[in-house]
Amino acid sequence: MTFHLGYGTNGFADHRLDDALAVIADLGYTGVALTLDHAHLDPFAADVVRRTGRIAARLGELGLVAVVETGARYLLDPRRKHHPTLVSEDQEVRVDFLLRAVRIAADLGADCVSFWSGVAPPGVGPDEAWRRLRAGVEAVLDGAAVDGVPLALEPEPGMVVEHVEQALRLHAEFGSPEPLGITLDVGHCVAVEPEDAAACIRRVGGLLLNVQLDDMRPGVHEHLEFGEGALDLPATLAALEEIGYTGLAAVELPRHSHAAPEVARRAIEALRAALPPVDHPWLVEAERSVRTDPASIRTLFPAVGRTVGRTPLRAPTDPLGVVHGTVDDLARTRLLVALAKVSQDLGAELVSLYRYGDDAERRGVLRALADVGDKAPAQGVELVKDALRTNDTRLVAAALGPFAADHLDQHTWRHGVLKCLFLGIPLAAVAGLDRRADAELLRMVGAYADERRAAGRDVPAEAAELLRSQT
Amino acid sequence: MRIFDPHIHMTSRTTDDYEAMSRAGVRALVEPAFWLGQPRTSVASFTDYFDGLIGWERFRAAQFGIRHHCALALNPKEANDPRCTGVLDVLPRYLAKDGVVAVGEVGYDSMTPEEDEAFARQLALAVEHDLPALVHTPHRDKAAGTARTLDVVRESGLPPERVLVDHLNEVTVRAVADSGCWMGFSIYPDTKMDETRMVAILREYGTERVLVNSAADWGRSDPLKTYKTALAMLDAGFGEADVDRVLWRNPVEFYGQSGRLNLDDPSGTSDTFAGNSVLRGARP
Numbered sequence: 001m002t003f004h005l006g007y008g009t010n011g012f013a014d015h016r017l018d019d020a021l022a023v024i025a026d027l028g029y030t031g032v033a034l035t036l037d038h039a040h041l042d043p044f045a046a047d048v049v050r051r052t053g054r055i056a057a058r059l060g061e062l063g064l065v066a067v068v069e070t071g072a073r074y075l076l077d078p079r080r081k082h083h084p085t086l087v088s089e090d091q092e093v094r095v096d097f098l099l100r101a102v103r104i105a106a107d108l109g110a111d112c113v114s115f116w117s118g119v120a121p122p123g124v125g126p127d128e129a130w131r132r133l134r135a136g137v138e139a140v141l142d143g144a145a146v147d148g149v150p151l152a153l154e155p156e157p158g159m160v161v162e163h164v165e166q167a168l169r170l171h172a173e174f175g176s177p178e179p180l181g182i183t184l185d186v187g188h189c190v191a192v193e194p195e196d197a198a199a200c201i202r203r204v205g206g207l208l209l210n211v212q213l214d215d216m217r218p219g220v221h222e223h224l225e226f227g228e229g230a231l232d233l234p235a236t237l238a239a240l241e242e243i244g245y246t247g248l249a250a251v252e253l254p255r256h257s258h259a260a261p262e263v264a265r266r267a268i269e270a271l272r273a274a275l276p277p278v279d280h281p282w283l284v285e286a287e288r289s290v291r292t293d294p295a296s297i298r299t300l301f302p303a304v305g306r307t308v309g310r311t312p313l314r315a316p317t318d319p320l321g322v323v324h325g326t327v328d329d330l331a332r333t334r335l336l337v338a339l340a341k342v343s344q345d346l347g348a349e350l351v352s353l354y355r356y357g358d359d360a361e362r363r364g365v366l367r368a369l370a371d372v373g374d375k376a377p378a379q380g381v382e383l384v385k386d387a388l389r390t391n392d393t394r395l396v397a398a399a400l401g402p403f404a405a406d407h408l409d410q411h412t413w414r415h416g417v418l419k420c421l422f423l424g425i426p427l428a429a430v431a432g433l434d435r436r437a438d439a440e441l442l443r444m445v446g447a448y449a450d451e452r453r454a455a456g457r458d459v460p461a462e463a464a465e466l467l468r469s470q471t
Numbered sequence: 472m473r474i475f476d477p478h479i480h481m482t483s484r485t486t487d488d489y490e491a492m493s494r495a496g497v498r499a500l501v502e503p504a505f506w507l508g509q510p511r512t513s514v515a516s517f518t519d520y521f522d523g524l525i526g527w528e529r530f531r532a533a534q535f536g537i538r539h540h541c542a543l544a545l546n547p548k549e550a551n552d553p554r555c556t557g558v559l560d561v562l563p564r565y566l567a568k569d570g571v572v573a574v575g576e577v578g579y580d581s582m583t584p585e586e587d588e589a590f591a592r593q594l595a596l597a598v599e600h601d602l603p604a605l606v607h608t609p610h611r612d613k614a615a616g617t618a619r620t621l622d623v624v625r626e627s628g629l630p631p632e633r634v635l636v637d638h639l640n641e642v643t644v645r646a647v648a649d650s651g652c653w654m655g656f657s658i659y660p661d662t663k664m665d666e667t668r669m670v671a672i673l674r675e676y677g678t679e680r681v682l683v684n685s686a687a688d689w690g691r692s693d694p695l696k697t698y699k700t701a702l703a704m705l706d707a708g709f710g711e712a713d714v715d716r717v718l719w720r721n722p723v724e725f726y727g728q729s730g731r732l733n734l735d736d737p738s739g740t741s742d743t744f745a746g747n748s749v750l751r752g753a754r755p
Contacts, residue, residue, distance in 0.1 A: 298563065298564045298567070299563055299564065299566070299567035299600070300567070301567075302564065302565075302567040302568045302569070303567050305569060306569055306731065352564075356518065356561060356564045356565070358522075358525050358526055358568055358569070359526065360569075
């Protein structure tokens with residue numbers, strides 16, 4: 001993994017900061033998003049420099065990286081939440097606070113200071129709000145230059161900058177200065193962005209300085225635990241890997257302080273389950289073993305699930321891993337890729353692993369054919385045909401991946417697609433459907449639909465959709 | 472009352488048995504591989520059987536709220552048939568599977584050189600795969616067979632606490648108790664132990680390292696013998712904690728050494744296996 005998993009201290013508001021850091025580190029997080037607040041490293045305290053030094057030492061002892069967050073609710077104004085902001089009349093109060101935060105971040109060795117724009121006050125139009133925001137950000141960037149700590153603007157629902165698009169625009173208007181980057185809350189992407197979090201991550205790319213992790217439902221700005229909303233967590237984390245993100249991705253659950261240790265434990269478990277198993281120490285060792293002793297795959301292959309886990313890769317949309325597979329599928333592909341590089345007779349070993357395999361091992365072999373099947377196409381086709389004779393939905397789905405799209409004869413492939421409709425397997429599992437669908441398949445699906453109608457039964461939506469889209 | 476039957480051959484039993492066991496409190500079991508009552512004629516017959524034990528039978532048990540695990544091996548009787556011994560070459564693949572919690576049943580039937588070879592080789596596999604072993608003691612010449620069994624176990628390098636010596640009785644229990652191995656007793660009508668004699672042995676030897684099983688199979692046997700032994704223990708003045716120790720905690724401790732026991736409630740798991748259900752006639 002290229003980046004750090006952390007937890008936001010605003011989700012530990014009922015803990016002393018020292019205690020919160022210890023609990024967070026104990027759970028296995030390697031970073032912390034530290035929200036400066038009256039109870040947690042108050043930037044207006046007389047002895048803030050001394051306290052900051054102590055926290056910096058503590059972070060070092062616990063091995064935690066940090067970012068500084070500035071979203072405290074009543075730190076600047078005890079009556080008005082989040083007030084004043086960079087778009088308020090008295091903007092300079094916020095600028096002063098952000099500059100204090102920058103100095104604290106410098107002393108902590110934090111990656112960046114994260115901030116948001118603010119809600120436009122009543123009577124302030126979009127142009128004026130934008131002008132104020134630019135002036136405020138400019139003041140902060142000027143003041144922060146000496147400390148060399150970058151600033152990260154977070155799009156926040158309901159504020160002047162609420163979408164990634166606006167944050168990118170502001171960045172561009174400044175002539176793309178180095179010290180200004182972006183904080184992305186992946187839950188916000190679900191709630192208000194036109195694209196999903198993974199797409200937002202790719203769009204922000206190298207400007208991403210800070211990530212907040214939480215779940216949300218579309219249209220609702222409510223920070224939820226993973227699995228309670230619509231976030232595709234594995235795809236989100238995979239996108240962070242993909243862009244080579246090296247900063248902190250910290251869980252942001254500011255309304256869960258009442259049960260913080262338990263919520264934080266659940267969160268790291270969900271994160272671990274969702275991470276691609278690429279760097280799982282067992283898998284790395286198993287790959288090495290397969291490279292040096294190819295026969296060792298015979299006992300490693302069955303053990304994959306109980307070591308790296310069995311979670312679906314994209315649980316929110318594919319809860320059983322029928323379409324996109326599971327973590328153990330992915331790990332088994334890695335083992336077979338390692339085997340393919342050294343094996344004298346890959347085809348025979350693929351057949352043995354499949355024949356002696358349980359259902360999960362068989363799926364693993366079938367899914368790996370996408371990567372290694374070209375080296376043993378005859379055996380690959382034999383195994384795909386075997387799987388298509390079963391009634392096991394996950395096996396049938398795994399059989400109809402890219403290898404089948406490239407190598408399976410048209411007759412068998414058509415019957416595989418029809419079997420998906422029979423068994424209720426989403427056609428998303430069928431690779432190359434648009435490319436390979438032909439008039440004969442449509443005839444078969446059409447006849448199936450007619451038969452269902454004649455019997456007074458529903459026509460599966462996917463069958464109807466296929467007929468519509470291909471004709 | 473929660474019961475773990477550490478030795479029962481569910482492949483030979485009906486869904487009525489599963490229902491009765493579930494009602495009596497059986498929540499987990501281990502099904503060791505053994506012979507089918509009629510001889511196998513090829514290695515493929517073994518692998519089909521193993522596939523059933525790690526797949527279909529586990530699924531069947533789960534439908535009744537029972538966690539099914541298995542022990543896999545070439546059994547002593549068929550170790551004498553050259554058509555079958557080739558299974559030892561594919562056994563390592565199977566010992567690596569989920570839910571395989573021991574090597575077994577291994578041991579002696581007629582104490583032939585072929586049995587010697589298969590027994591020693593499979594104890595070595597237990598060491599290599601970090602699994603405990605379930606050792607069957609012979610029906611004929613039982614005391615001598617048990618003594619020889621313990622010698623082979625000592626030579627194998629497998630620590631005694633990872634060995635369960637099964638089908639013991641009044642004649643063989645002392646030697647196994649002294650060896651440090653776990654003691655298994657099959658409560659099986661007519662040919663093995665009964666509940667009353669079992670209670671007497673528990674009185675004499677205590678509850679430590681003692682496991683009680685039904686060994687129910689295709690013969691005239693009773694899958695509720697674990698439960699009936701528990702009742703006999705309570706009648707004889709043993710407490711509920713003693714019953715829990717013998718019928719749950721001891722088997723959990725022994726097979727738990729595999730690191731592969733799964734004692735979560737299986738209710739709510741998939742109601743089909745590989746697309747097929749035990750509810751024949753209903754879809755699919």
